[in-house]
Amino acid sequence: MRYKLQVISIALLSLLLSACAGTQSRDTDPENDPWEGFNRKVYAFNDGLDKALVRPVAVGYDFIMPDPFQRGVGNFFRNLDAPVTFLNQILQGKVTQSADTFGRFLINSTIGLLGFFDVATRMGVPFYNEDLGQTLHKWGYEDSRYLMLPFFGPSTVRDGTGRLADSYVHPVGRAIHGRNEWGYYIVRGIDLRARFLSQDAELERAYDPYVLMRDVWLQNRRYQIYDGDPPLEDYDLYLEEDLPEQDPDSRQ
Amino acid sequence: MNPPLRFFIFLLFFASSINVYAQTEGDDPVSLVISTTSQIFAEVDENFKSYESDPASLQTLVRTDLIPLLDVHYSARLILGRAGRGIEKEKVDEFAEAMISLLVNRYADGLLQFRSQEPVMVLPQRGDLNEKLTRVRTRVKLPSGGEAPIDYAFHKTSEGWKAFDVIVEGISYVTTYRNQIMPEVQEKGIDLVIKRLTSGELTLAD
Numbered sequence: 470m471r472y473k474l475q476v477i478s479i480a481l482l483s484l485l486l487s488a489c490a491g492t493q494s495r496d497t498d499p500e501n502d503p504w505e506g507f508n509r510k511v512y513a514f515n516d517g518l519d520k521a522l523v524r525p526v527a528v529g530y531d532f533i534m535p536d537p538f539q540r541g542v543g544n545f546f547r548n549l550d551a552p553v554t555f556l557n558q559i560l561q562g563k564v565t566q567s568a569d570t571f572g573r574f575l576i577n578s579t580i581g582l583l584g585f586f587d588v589a590t591r592m593g594v595p596f597y598n599e600d601l602g603q604t605l606h607k608w609g610y611e612d613s614r615y616l617m618l619p620f621f622g623p624s625t626v627r628d629g630t631g632r633l634a635d636s637y638v639h640p641v642g643r644a645i646h647g648r649n650e651w652g653y654y655i656v657r658g659i660d661l662r663a664r665f666l667s668q669d670a671e672l673e674r675a676y677d678p679y680v681l682m683r684d685v686w687l688q689n690r691r692y693q694i695y696d697g698d699p700p701l702e703d704y705d706l707y708l709e710e711d712l713p714e715q716d717p718d719s720r721q
Numbered sequence: 722m723n724p725p726l727r728f729f730i731f732l733l734f735f736a737s738s739i740n741v742y743a744q745t746e747g748d749d750p751v752s753l754v755i756s757t758t759s760q761i762f763a764e765v766d767e768n769f770k771s772y773e774s775d776p777a778s779l780q781t782l783v784r785t786d787l788i789p790l791l792d793v794h795y796s797a798r799l800i801l802g803r804a805g806r807g808i809e810k811e812k813v814d815e816f817a818e819a820m821i822s823l824l825v826n827r828y829a830d831g832l833l834q835f836r837s838q839e840p841v842m843v844l845p846q847r848g849d850l851n852e853k854l855t856r857v858r859t860r861v862k863l864p865s866g867g868e869a870p871i872d873y874a875f876h877k878t879s880e881g882w883k884a885f886d887v888i889v890e891g892i893s894y895v896t897t898y899r900n901q902i903m904p905e906v907q908e909k910g911i912d913l914v915i916k917r918l919t920s921g922e923l924t925l926a927d
Contacts, residue, residue: 497900497904498900675901676901676902676904676905677900677901677904680900680901681897681900681901684892684896684897684900685892685897688891688892688893688896688897689890689891689892691891692890692891692892693891697870697891698858699891701854701856701874702874702886702893702895702896704799704854704874704876704885704886704895707799707802707895707899708798708799708802
């Protein structure tokens, strides 16, 4: 049954990918997004899946669930990420901060009833978010190609790889690896999707929704990588006649 | 994972009241952010009822207080980029005016909606940038309990420091709209884009 499901989903994926082969593939950002043509196809696939299935479910979830409960579910998922953050803080040499993450995980998993209540924040324990993608950046893998992942959405080669590796550390990820247990990812996905419902109209109205999502994601990712203090944009470049060309193949 | 698109509510939280770290009077960017936002908030607080029944008068107030702080023409040129080449200054100003009207109205709406916000915190200035370009970092409490980090980019003009960009959770208003508006202007022409902005068909943020 499970294998059947996998085969069906792969067939569905390839069908949808070929169906949207005609979508535009302009080079809007050759430096960060040299695979734009491919990425746009995956985007179209995700968008189709979203409209047909994910969004309606998320709307229902958002409608049924009382806000405090929804917050609790969000806290629960966030708490489960703590071991990943902790390990990556160690890998980045942020030892003091890793102690906060450790304490936060202990407090929220116990007093916070398995993480549903974020007691640690009320106690003043700071929250950090680290993952292997950010660690790799710190280690020198700074520029990476933008990569739109099916189902998971915006990423880069570096961050997608990091994500996969992180799942071996993640408590739930570890437990369900190699088995076709998608329940956790589905519920988590629905919860995440419900948080973005208010932005749908904006994306819908955008001149180029694909570019809007990419810009917002890449800028926010950079913000995470630099722990909230990235260098300012080089605005002077914006006024120049032509943006400097970079060799797209310099990215991995 | 943080919802990066929280960006789109930034105008609602552009500012409310201000918690002053260093109450220095001056024309440096930090003082400008503090004095302008606290001034607007005090005025809204005093006449809340009348503004609530007459939002247009609040828009006028916000416009009067905020515009002197902004380099609207510069933001417009950054957003237009290549597409702005060869477009006469008047047109760029018209475009800037259309954008700023939308921003002012959003901001005024936000003031009415989120009146009882906790104070905005202005983070201490870091010695990172230079004498011509700097950034003021602030934190705004959200109704959900979280915090939205909102930064303002300032540059020095002949008339002193002016803000030209708002950056929410790392997402720059100028950069993001540049990549939407520049190709649209190139494809359809600036007149049509101005028309879409003023008619409310093309909005900036929710």
